[in-house]
Amino acid sequence: MFKNILSFWKGREFLEQALGEFKVMLTNSQEMYTLVTRKLIDNEEIEDLEDKIYTLDKEINENEKAIRKRIVEHLIMQPSVDVSVCLTLMSVVKDAERLGDYCKNLHEIIDLLDKPIKKEIYEDLFNGTDTQLAEFFEKTKTAFMESDEDIAASSWDEKKQISKRCDEIIEKLAKSSLDVNTAVCFTLIARHFKRLSSHLTNIATSVILSVDELDYFDESRK
Template sequence: MIREILSVFKANTLMDRAFQRSYDMLDLTYKMYLQAKEVLRNTEHTELEFDISDEDIEVNKYQREVRKDVFNHLVLTDGEQLSSGLVLVSIVIDIERIGDFTKNIVEIAQSHPQRLHGGKFEDDLLRIEDAVDDNFKRTIDVFKTSDEVAARKLIKEYKWVPRVSDKILMDLVKQTDPSITSGSAAALALYFRALKRINAHLRNVTTSVVNPFHRIGFKPKKKKNG
């Protein structure tokens, strides 16, 4: 689907600008995510290199600009490339939600200023963090290059993240690790949920590379032979 959009954008300034803004949103939310994770997991303070609220406002501004440019394009062209416009609007909604969950991670860090450790769940937490990190970088790459082969491969990976996250959330509720304080347990539960949702929204963005609008967020249909 993204290849189709790119072919349209080459001849249209409004849509080209909208697409570039979606790039900017992805890059910005990735920067926000890395900083939020660093403060929560590797420091004993809550000081960020930038104001997360200002960055969140910037993401929201980009989203509005994309909507406006897509709408104006559709008005000027009598609805031509409607599906392309809908895909872009859908994508930026997912990216904006990633920004929201990143902001949530910062709020967790502010309420839990000590370095957050996963206790008996630390190995699983590191595994999920690595998965989200890799998913983020590869999603940005396949989105910018519209690489359908790489996108299909990425979609098949990290499907285990929701399952592992949900199991750990239930274990936290059951207090299976008595060494974890109630405050840390709450922080971990919120953090696991944020990672799970970021992973899901990244997957939605990746599916837009290979799927038509009505199948964004779902696994691609298998290509029929012949």
């Protein structure tokens, strides 16, 4: 009790706390992606993978709620301070939470597969998309946490490349002679990769877009 009494007047400032929690969301989703792709694509044995995935996802969801709660507290106590930051955060926490969900969806594909992915077929189709996406996670984190406008602006191109590739993969799969199970799982992987790149772009570009333009592609900034 006495520790509480002495320490109660100390506390983290709103922005510092909210950004700290958001960084945890990005880090967790990046970790989820890394773990899932190691198992899914490389067929690496990872101990308690499911538990790790669900724990990380749960922490993402808790942080989303915590950030939203802090935003409401902040806007009630200091109504005209950092309004655009608050509204931007409200938008990007949703994207960060979706990153976690799509990584969980990728994990679920592991259970759908009849047999482990044949690496040659995968690499022939996906051509390093998973690696590009892994780097995209890191770039997004840097862009947002350090407000790096150049990296943020380059996100559109990254997304365009990944989206185009994923659409081509799905087209190829539709015309391929692969077995149904493999084709369906690869299609799902491609769709989830495309969604991951969209949400990563939304987060990165929030650095350079105004609140009303969030999640929209800005031709003039390309």
